[in-house]
Amino acid sequence: MPFPPNPIQQALKTGQAVLGTMLVQERTPAVVQLFAGFGLQYFILDMEHGSYSIETAADLIQVARLAGITPLVRVNEPHCHLVSRLLDAGAQGIMTPRVETVEKVQKVLTATRYPPLGERGFSRLAAHLNYAEVDMAEYVAHANANIVNLIQIETRKGVEAIEDLITIPGVDGVIVGMDDLALSMGLPGQTNAPIALEMLERIVSACQAHHVPWGLHLPDVERLALWLQRGMQLVTYSSDIWMFQQVLRTDLPGLHKAIAERKP
Numbered sequence: 001m002p003f004p005p006n007p008i009q010q011a012l013k014t015g016q017a018v019l020g021t022m023l024v025q026e027r028t029p030a031v032v033q034l035f036a037g038f039g040l041q042y043f044i045l046d047m048e049h050g051s052y053s054i055e056t057a058a059d060l061i062q063v064a065r066l067a068g069i070t071p072l073v074r075v076n077e078p079h080c081h082l083v084s085r086l087l088d089a090g091a092q093g094i095m096t097p098r099v100e101t102v103e104k105v106q107k108v109l110t111a112t113r114y115p116p117l118g119e120r121g122f123s124r125l126a127a128h129l130n131y132a133e134v135d136m137a138e139y140v141a142h143a144n145a146n147i148v149n150l151i152q153i154e155t156r157k158g159v160e161a162i163e164d165l166i167t168i169p170g171v172d173g174v175i176v177g178m179d180d181l182a183l184s185m186g187l188p189g190q191t192n193a194p195i196a197l198e199m200l201e202r203i204v205s206a207c208q209a210h211h212v213p214w215g216l217h218l219p220d221v222e223r224l225a226l227w228l229q230r231g232m233q234l235v236t237y238s239s240d241i242w243m244f245q246q247v248l249r250t251d252l253p254g255l256h257k258a259i260a261e262r263k264p
Contacts, residue, residue: 033063057086088126109171166207179191
């Protein structure tokens with residue numbers, strides 16, 4: 001059977017920008033369909049800070065595949081026993097946070113790819129095959145070429161090693177974690193501090209020099225639009241919780257005011 005290419009990877013390779021978001025707490029399949037219906041191309045299921053179990057992750061991933069939105073997962077650490085279960089459930093990419101060393105990148109690549117490129121084990125009985133009979137050799141080659149590997153740079157140490165990290169074959173893109181980057185420099189919450197922006201510029205310059213897609217995760221449309229003009233491809237807008245907070249901040253003050261001014 002033919003295997004469709006990973007649309008996010010295909011877009012990144014051809015220089016296109018892709019638009020996604022992050023799921024941190026919401027766990028109903030409806031939200032995945034909602035994201036797809038509004039034209040989001042991917043979401044990142046947060047298993048670093050979110051409370052998702054493997055079972056819940058698998059359900060959301062399968063709905064995503066049916067809805068036509070690409071499911072990626074952020075894992076706390078790229079352990080083979082975790083990554084393989086998520087990929088077998090149908091995840092089409094892995095994002096690894098706090099990447100600082102070549103060894104960690106190699107660990108990610110080992111966990112996400114089949115031999116001879118990695119150590120991922122093969123299962124014929126999982127959702128990644130849509131429960132169909134496949135030619136094993138054909139699928140292994142396809143998966144090795146189509147699983148997206150994103151790394152997050154979130155510390156000064158990661159910035160200092162950026163050239164070595166992004167030139168490893170198999171790294172498909174970088175997402176910068178500005179909150180943790182500022183925190184690692186003793187500047188909690190100061191993502192616009194000059195030194196934090198200097199670190200970001202170093203990452204962007206390195207990625208552009210080596211033609212590696214890069215992106216930011218922000219709840220701010222205007223800031224994302226500005227970075228798009230700088231060549232950003234991985235546009236991760238907001239998250240389930242940020243979206244809820246944005247609506248509540250916008251709408252509730254007026255309602256509270258109206259209630260306070262209500263005449264009996």
